[in-house]
Amino acid sequence: MTGWRRLQAAARRLRAELLAVSHAARDPQTPWPARALALLVLAYALSPIDLIPDFIPLLGLLDDLLLVPAGL
Template sequence: MGIFKKIINDFKIKVKNLKKEIGALSLACKRRDVPWYTKLVVVLVVGYALSPIDLIPDFIPVLGYLDDLILVPIGVVFAIRLIPKDIMNECREQSEDIFKEGKPRNWVAGGIIIFICIGIFTYVITRFL
C-alpha cells in the first residue's frame, strides 16, 4: 500500500504544479512584453484547461480523461517554451495564490473554446453524415 500512496502523492504534487503553471501563464498573457502570437497560444491553452467543455467528453470511459491527462500538459509545456524565462519566472512568483479562491474565470477564452468545439462538431457532422 505504501507505493500506491507515493504514486498518489506524486500525482497530487504534479497537479498542484500544473495549476501553478496555468496561473503563471494567465498572468504572462496580460503582460505587454509577451508577443501577440504567444498570447494567442496561452489563451487557447489556459482557456481549454479551465473550460468545462472538453474535446472528448469526460463520461466516455478512458478517452474522456485522456485529453485532460495529455493535451493540457503538452499545451502548457508548449506555451511555457514560447515565453521568455525571466518573464515566466516573475509570473510564477506572482501566481502562488491564484487558485486559492477557486478557478479564475475567463469568459473570452471560454467563448473561444466553445466556438472551436462547435466548429469541429459542425465539420464532423457535415462531413460524415
Template sequence: MLNRMKQEARRLKSQLMTLYLCAKDPRVPAGVRLFALLVAAYAFSPIDLIPDFIPVLGYLDDLILVPLGIMLVLRWIPKHVLEDNRRRAEELKNRPTNWITGALFILVWIFLAFWFFRWLLRFF
C-alpha cells in the same frame, strides 16, 4: 503515488496561473499571448475535445493536450518575463481566499440553472 500526483496537480495549477499572467503581459509577443490564453481557457473550460464520460479517452486529452500546450507556450515566452510572472503567481497563490465572492458566483449559477429549468418546463 498519491502524494506525487498531488504535487503534480499543484505544479500544473501553478503553471496555469503563470500562463494566464503571461497571456495578459504586454511584453509577450501577441501570437504567444493568444496561444497562452487558448491553452489556459481550454484547461479551465468544462468543455473538452473528447468528453470526459468516454472511458479512458475522455481524460487522455486533458492529460496530454494541457501539459503539451503549457510546455510549448512556456518555451516561447522570454525567460525574464516568465520569471516575473512565476513570482507574481506565487504571490497570488498565497493570498487569502475570498469565500464571499465564491458564494455569490455559486448563487448566480444556481439562479441561472433554476431559471433555465423553469423556462424548459414551459415547453413540456
C-alpha cells in the same frame, strides 16, 4: 508515493504553471502569437468541456495533464 498521489501532485504543479501562463498572457510585452496560444491553453484547461470528463477517475485528469503541458 502511489499513482493517485503522483497524479494529484502533478495537477497542483500544472495549476501553478497555468497561473504563470495567465500572467504572461496579460503582460503587454508578450508577443501576440504567444499570447493567443496561452489563451487557448488556458481556455482548454478551464473549460468544463474536456476530451475525457474530469469525474472519470484517473483518466479525467490524465487528458489535462497531457494536453495542457503540450500547449505550454
